[in-house]
Amino acid sequence: MNDTKNKKLPLFIGIPAVFLLILLRFGLYFLKSDGFSGLSMLLPVLLLCFLIFAFCTSAFFASWVYQDCKKRGDDPALWTTVVFIAAPFFGLLIYFLRRSELKRTCPACGRRISFKANYCEECGIPIENKEENAMMLKQETHHLPLIAAGVISMALMLMCLTGFIVSAAGNGVNTDPASNDRIWNLGVINMNSNSCSDGVWKLEFQSASSGFIKEQDMKIVDADTQMLHADISCKTVPEGATLVLWLVQGDMAQSINVTNLSEPLEYPLNEFENGKIHVRLQINGVKDTVSEISIQERQ
Known part of the structure; x- marks a missing residue:
């Protein structure tokens, strides 16, 4: 029980820390740029929401991958990191292309073998628990709340991104040099x-x-x-x-x-x-x- 709490402790500390860093970044930018004069307030709000939902999407899908890796005997820490860093789209694609087949333990020698196997490749013992194998395969889609939360977060993320682009393309950014408001440059x-x-x-x-x-x-x-x-x-x-x-x-x-x-x-x-x-x-x-x-x- 203590080991489980210790493993979850970095998540409880890390997630709030990331959100605080995002808010701090916006606050410092606000002070440095004399506020958001010349920029529609909708733009920073949409951008902040996009970052938050993007983080949540990666976190939910990475959590699902962690559970799936444990079930398949893969390295959960490695794949969770890959999915989280590579963004949910590319990370999940890489994971589904490379993830191991769902396996079970041979009752005779303890080797990890496929649920579809008729015999153990190590000791040759026949595998006769067909009903159990079929039931386990049907339960392959696990932790559905994590998948649902990830899909919802992704949809909200795309909505915020679309709103940001539409607002920026309209009158959201002031580039008029004759304006009394602050000028926002889109170049470098x-x-x-x-x-x-x-x-x-x-x-x-x-x-x-x-x-x-x-x-x-x-x-x-x-x-x-x-x-x-x-x-x-x-x-x-x-x-x-x-x-x-x-x-x-x-x-x-x-x-x-x-x-x-x-x-x-x-x-x-x-x-x-x-x-x-x-x-x-x-x-x-x-x-x-x-x-x-x-x-x-x-x-």
Whole structure:
């Protein structure tokens, strides 16, 4: 009894720990990204539910495989790990292709033999318990609650995934550089450095997906006497590539092409109000770019 409790203890500790890690991951991402502004709340909820149901699906099917392995004399720990890690679809497929035949113990020599065998391959004794063999074969589908729970979890997982894709393809993700909400990028950027210290935003990147936007919130203290200072150099500019600087505050949005600046840009801010302003760089194919942007007093 104690051995059984000790074997189940990792499950009781591990499953809640995984759920806590998932929730912690979402919480940290929420704080790092200033919340989910610009992203429909339905998307993170659906994604979280998808991960939870995917975990449950793998856990239920892995539990069934564990019981099935014990019944067939296979290594339950190995196959349970394979099914859980390889995801339920591929893991179960591999298991069903490789699992051993259902066997019983020879009453004479103790060798594991097939339930369908007419005699023992080791000692040659005839096997006459046909009725018992047939009954055991009929009971081959065991632990049906685990299978049912796995199928239900899988259906819910697919529903959440479908809802996530449909929502993301619709209006769930904000990619408008003129929006006052946070921008969510669907691409990637290869950065060397990105920092903001003492009101100076320094960004250096090698390349990025077309349309990728990096942004930094800055503060206007006196719009009538301050200006935006931008020192930007694009070393590699393929044909048709651009780098656009966006200044967004509420309903006010201004864009400036800063692809080929011959000298630092000094842009007046008197059209804006005092307070927070979104400063964005929309990357459209330029590479090997170094930028330094700040809000300064007019000379």
